Amino acid sequence: MISWRRFIVIAAFVAAIGAVVLLNAGGTASGGSASETIHLTEVAHASGIDFVHQSPTLDPKVNHIAAHIGALGACVSVADVNNDGWPDLYFTTSRFGAANALYLNQKDGTFRDVATEAGVAAVNRPGEGVSMGAVWGDYDNDGFEDLLVYKWGYPQLFHNLGNGHFEDVTAQSGLRTWMNSNGAVWLDFDRDGLLDLYITGYFRSDIDFWHLKTTRIMQSSWDFASNGGKNLLFKNMGNGHFKDVTDSLGVGSTRWTLAAASADFNDDGWPDLYLANDYGPEELYLNHEGKRFELARAGLEDDSKSGMAVALGDVYNRGEHDVFVTNISEKGFLFQGNNLRLNFLKQLGRFDEVATGVVADAGWAWGAQFGDLNNDGLLDLVVANGFISADSGRDYWYAMSKIAGAQGNIFEDAKNWPPIGSASLSGYERSRVLLNRGQAGFDDVAQEAGVTDLLDGRAVVMADLFNRGLLDVVIANEKGRALLYRNTLPLSRRERGSGGEGWVELKLVGTRSNRSAIGAEVTAEIGPGRQRQVVDGGSGFCSQNDRRLHFGLGAQRLGSVTIQWPSGTTQVLEGLKVDEVHEVKEPR
Amino acid sequence: MTTTPAQSPALRSPSPEGRGGQGVRTVDPKYLIVFLITLVLVVGEARYHILGGYQRLATTLGICLATEALLSWWLRGRVANLASAYITGISLALLIKPQANILWPFALGAFIAIASKYVLTYRGRHLWNPSNFAIALLVLIAADSVAILSHQWGNDLGTNLVIWAFGLVIAWRARVLHVTLVYVACFIFFAVLRHFIVGGPLFAELAPITGPMYQLFVFFMVTDPRTTVSTRRGRMIVVAIVALVETLIRLAGDYQLGLLRPFYVSPPILALALVGPVAMWWDLRRKAAA
Secondary structure: OOOHHHHHHHHHHHHHHHHHHHHHHHHHOOOOOOOOOOOEEEOOOOOOOOOEOOOOOOOHHHHHHHHHHOOOOOEEEEEOOOOOOOOEEEEEOOOOOOOOEEEEEOOOOOEEEOHHHHOOOOOOEOOOEEEEEEEEEOOOOOOOOEEEEEEEEOOEEEEEOOOOOEEEOHHHHOOOOOEEOOEEEEEOOOOOOOOEEEEEOOEOOOOOOOOOOOOOOOOOOOOOOOOOOOOEEEEEOOOOOEEEOHHHHOOOOOOOEEEEEEEOOOOOOOOEEEEEEOOEEOEEEEEEOOOEEEEOOOOOOOOEEEOOOEEEEOOOOEOOOEEEEOOEEEOOOEEOOOEEEEEEHHHHOEEEEOOOHHHHOOOEEEEEEEEOOOOOOOOEEEEEEOOEOOEEEEEOHHHHHHHHOOOHHHHOOHHHOOOOOOEEEOOOOOOEEEEEOHHHOEEEOHHHHOOOOOOEEEEEEEEOOOOOOOOEEEEEEEOOEOEEEEEOOOHHHHHHOOOOOEEEEEEEEOOOOOOOOOOOEEEEEEOOEEEEEEOOOOEEOOEEOOOOEEEEEEOOOEEEEEEEOOOOOEEEEOOOOOOEEEEEEOOO | OOOOHHHOHHHOOOOOOOOOOOOOOOOOHHHHHHHHHHHHHHHHHHHHOOOOOHHHHHHHHHHHHHHHHHHHHHHHOOOOOOHHHHHHHHHHHHHEEEOOOOOHHHHHHHHHHHHHHHHOEEOOEEOOOHHHHHHHHHHHHOOOOEEEOOOOOOOOHHHHHHHHHHHHHHHHHOOOHHHHHHHHHHHHHHHHHHHHHHOOOHHHHHHHHHOHHHHHHHHHHOOOHHHOOOOHHHHHHHHHHHHHHHHHHHHHHHOOOHHHOOOOOOHHHHHHHHHHHHHHHHHHHHHHHO
């Protein structure tokens, strides 16, 4: 006979188990209630983009996990290469002999690959390495965007001659240093008007993946590794030459950096560096007047994950650069969760991590970018996901879990890794389109928005590719075709005007600052809020958004727009006409 | 994870003349285990921020202690020694790694762990190690929200050597060293066996036992005297069976048996959750019959 006291305890016990079931089910439900407000249509092939990424072939010594090591390099970056006012696209591939692509915007909804005639196609060569991404920046201020291709190998700098051709100026630039890099950003760290370059190292720079001297090449820890490649900061000396100033500036992290972004996070007028590190905590290097960087204690050091991308966005229109860093989640095995860090550096000296639900758990997440996809005045978020999609009936997660908890000196040696064979690893994951609902959080509306691909996404960029006042989305996929999601927000809604999907775009041209205006900070008053954006010198994962800044307005009034130029000049624009692209030249 | 060791014949405080403490007045073994789990917590947090937030520790520890105190008083008329709840609370804080910043797995896991001692009983003894039960349950029914500690431990040899050194000494003092050593020996034996069955690097099969989850498993969970059989020989057999079942789960992982996927996210913990209560039930039944 059960006593009533014991009965109560049993009832509470059963209720607790029931609560676990309910809360678990509730935690995985996605929002998806906002299907009307974002519409994307995949049009890559119809637009003339048939780019397919190829992964690198590596030394046979690591054949058993080559699918894991080499699952990188599908990248995309945006720039108006020929100054015609229409954004162009550069894609990288990663196999010897395969060609990168430069798609020139034909202004009619299509693109044409001109990489071969431009001289930026054949960069994947034995002895030189393979592409892992590219960033655009006018390093010599001649009015044409130049191209830096970072590699597992020697990075290459291409000078845009302005006539549709590029010249490889790597040799005289001082940048010919072998690196195994997966990221780079242009920034003017000393505000001298010349773009400097920060190239991140992933694997150690003494590793040549085609002539391995050792298999001891992997991370020494899954969460506190610092045996990665060294990040390098190159100062632009102004004569086409760059000087390695890494050590004197104190930014030579060896934490397996996969991505970096630069902005003035603490409002002191100097561009800082934010790093997403694999196998380690994120790092924020605060810039002290261009003389040195200091690794900040900003609440990042306690939280070690697998950072893949750094996306910058002012999530709640507070006039701050918040940071979204992608990480890994896999049911049962690992919940690192993506980080959405709200910037409270000025108030509290730290970032606050607030990611929950669909923001936190996107699978094995890679590239990500913020952008106002429905012109409602709030920045939405697109996240590319999925690592290795191979045999869907075989999963490498269990095999990897054997070594993930082991001593570092075991898995640091690639030969101790279980062979991956034909298995998938977080494969066939869908991209996420997260609609910003302000204080109500983000809803995952990918399915309803038309983003249904299951390719292994890596890089994401946003740009108003067709000059319509709408941000389109481009995703570069590993071992897959590139996707162009054309924003198809119904014209009827826009034309009606009642929906209030107004917008304004700014193309900044530096005069005292670098001509690309990279690092310029723009704050637009949108209704009661202030949305801040920075001209992008590289962000997300191996990607770079268009230099033009896009502000959706919703039904709200556009107030003043303040530009903080890298030179230090502050410019305030009043009464900007909405639904237009404005070219703004820096006052001399 | 060890539960109320002081009540166990196997762990009764050794007398000055007793084995392992000849001529020396010794500390009650349960407090040595409390010390060891605290050491793991402090080292892990100081070096690797293993907790992921103090609110997690506060939640599990607070709920474990409160539940133990309340239920022992409510059902047995006296507040039990809280050492066991302390160990369970810390173990759960270390082992549960949930999605994002959710706290409910810690809160509900802590309550379920302690309550299981009062609900899932046979002949007055609870059948599952409380934290083993809670974690196995969470992994099986809340896999969308909960994973288990796998690698957030720095993968650092020096730290692990310290834990192993203290752990072995304390296991010896607590008279459960035979359990730990038999498990380790069986794990190694089966790892070699799996290496020959599955192929692949031997180190990949041996690697798991060098990780943090196994430290907690071999020193706190599998050795729990309250949830294992009464004889020394029996305990060694049981722990060998746990290792065997773990290997079967691991082979299921290697051969990708989809039905068992929920198990191979954490083979040792689920093997113990399967084997432990059956062995306990059988032992209690056998003793009652005798």
